[in-house]
Amino acid sequence: MAFEGLAERLQGTIQKIKGKGKVTEQDVKEMMREVRFALIEADVNLKVVKEFVKKVSERAVGVDVMKSLTPGQQVIKIVQDELKNLMGGEQSPIKFSNRPPTVIMMVGLQGAGKTTTTGKLANVLRKKYNKKPLLVAADIYRPAAVEQLQTLGKQLSLPVFSLGTDVSPVEIARQAIEHAKEEHLDVVLIDTAGRLHIDEELMQELKDIRGLKEPDEVFLVVDAMTGQDAVNVAQSFNETVGITGVVLTKLDGDTRGGAALSIRSVTEKPIKFVGMGEKMDALEPFHPERMASRILGMGDVLSLIEKAQANVDMEKAKELEEKFMTQSFTFDDFIEQLQAVKKMGPLDELLKMIPGANKMKGLDNVKVDEKQMGRIEAIIYSMTPNEKTNPEIISASRKKRIATGSGTTIQEVNRLLKQFEEMKKMMKQMTGMAQGKGKKKMKMPGFDSLFK
Incomplete structure (x- = not known):
């Protein structure tokens, strides 16, 4: 993602000030020094950097911030507001003519x-x-x-x-x-x-x-x-x-x-x-x-929702919910969902749109192995229609055939089968909770093979 270096520097800087019960002018000064370095390093125009730092500093040392209950968070909100203003404030729509074309x-x-x-x-x-x-x-x-x-x-x-x-x-x-x-x-x-x-x-x-x-x-x-x-x-x-x-x-x-x-x-x-x-x-x-x-x-939930809406068929989503509840979700359904998610863009980019994902243990530097997704697809495509619908029939000899056909190992086939079963259980729990049918504590299964 663009801004990666800038994001890392700014997030590191705001973490230092976030939880402070009291913020002094010296704290703001030190934060602004870090922000200045981060922006210059990101190749932002010098004049723009000076103006940005000046605006944030003036607002951050104001009485409203210094005397607020959460001054650290107030300063972060100011940085966010000024960053937004720097890039234009609001989205600028296309001006369409009243008299086409x-x-x-x-x-x-x-x-x-x-x-x-x-x-x-x-x-x-x-x-x-x-x-x-x-x-x-x-x-x-x-x-x-x-x-x-x-x-x-x-x-x-x-x-x-x-x-x-x-x-x-x-x-x-x-x-x-x-x-x-x-x-x-x-x-x-x-x-x-x-x-x-x-x-x-x-x-x-x-x-x-x-x-x-x-x-x-x-x-x-x-x-x-x-x-x-x-x-x-x-x-x-x-x-x-x-x-x-x-x-x-x-x-x-x-x-x-x-x-x-x-x-x-x-x-x-x-x-x-x-x-x-x-x-x-x-x-x-x-x-x-x-x-x-x-x-x-802080994530970007709206863009994530828009991507999902553009790539997910709502009728199919309802069908899937039924399948999750009855645990009749098959490998054919799984690969269909995998394709839909791939259309939304690189998975590591999608993860960054989830608020707080950058602070989740193990997700901060996650890289999705796109090749591994291809290997998962190859394993599924090497199964017979009956095996995709009833994976419990996959015996040792069948696993060997699937591994050979997909150019993978028996261990990889075993891992996928195990994770698929865990996912089915988890999805049943999730849909049950969404409908108020259960209050179990959920355990998120791995699919760790996708990540490196």
């Missing part, structure tokens, strides 16, 4: 992932907002840019407007908007050209496209891994072309995250979306308050 220009330098992000955004608009987007291939300079967008369109089953590479980008954009009106497509996403650096020719072309019809949104796509350069690029594009929002890509990578904390403050333009992976559904609306909670180790 809504025109969104995608701008940015080469290598930031602009074309891929255009495809991802179209996918989000269709799924989350129920829109009918049109992808427009207006980058006629980069080799294979048009073909790349057409491939993405095919992959997503979305229309792509292209006039090849011999027609000017301005004319392509003009005809695309007319085509969208005729075909009743309500969002036009224009993938414009990028350069390796900012130049006058690029900026003039973007201004000309913008002059056709004032776009409803101009999204700057920036690679979060470029650190402070991302902030400089955002500032230049904003001053020259005028942007309405930023899309940060590669925020899931090994990045210090300073760009996300600096861009909003420097450009005064909101971060609209963040790219959290390679897949075409790995683009999420940016929620400053949720990101602030995650950085401070």
Whole structure:
């Protein structure tokens, strides 16, 4: 996760002050020194760091905090509030036109992932907002840019407007908007050209496209891994072309995250979306308050719920509840659930969204072994339909056959069978408790083989 280093430093700092019955100005001073180092280390703009520390310090040494019953927690709340404000305060929604089509220009330098992000955004608009987007291939300079967008369109089953590479980008954009009106497509996403650096020719072309019809949104796509350069690029594009929002890509990578904390403050333009992976559904609306909670180790339950709702079939969930109660849950059901969870994203990232998970023993540095998940699937796929439904029939010879067929060991097959039985018992207890049918103390079984 992005901000990992920053999160660790800040969480370590706030732990020192959290339980204090009395907080002095010296305590706040020492905490702010640590916070300053943490932000600078995360590559946050120096001017932004100074302003942030000043705001937190002023609020933290106020009378209300010093005389409150839990001053340590009050200071943490202030840090959380100011982090949230630094990243924009509230989520900034897309501005859709009252007179379709809504025109969104995608701008940015080469290598930031602009074309891929255009495809991802179209996918989000269709799924989350129920829109009918049109992808427009207006980058006629980069080799294979048009073909790349057409491939993405095919992959997503979305229309792509292209006039090849011999027609000017301005004319392509003009005809695309007319085509969208005729075909009743309500969002036009224009993938414009990028350069390796900012130049006058690029900026003039973007201004000309913008002059056709004032776009409803101009999204700057920036690679979060470029650190402070991302902030400089955002500032230049904003001053020259005028942007309405930023899309940060590669925020899931090994990045210090300073760009996300600096861009909003420097450009005064909101971060609209963040790219959290390679897949075409790995683009999420940016929620400053949720990101602030995650950085401070307070979890992100709302995002977790949204991911679950997007990937879980409610009818199937009811069926599963019945199966848990009657203990008729099979390996087929299990693998179906495993696939649904995988769609929600990497398991170690999901765990970080659970409040307090970072403080749970054994979960603080947990890494989910995705290969082990593949081994579990292989074992289940090597079973016969009868074995999946009635695992109690799996004898020693059957275990040997399953292990050979899945490329695993008999010990791994035994472990999975044991854990599966424990899980069935636990799920029966959980559903019983949820319906008020039992007050047993539950024991959470392992599935420790997934973790390393």
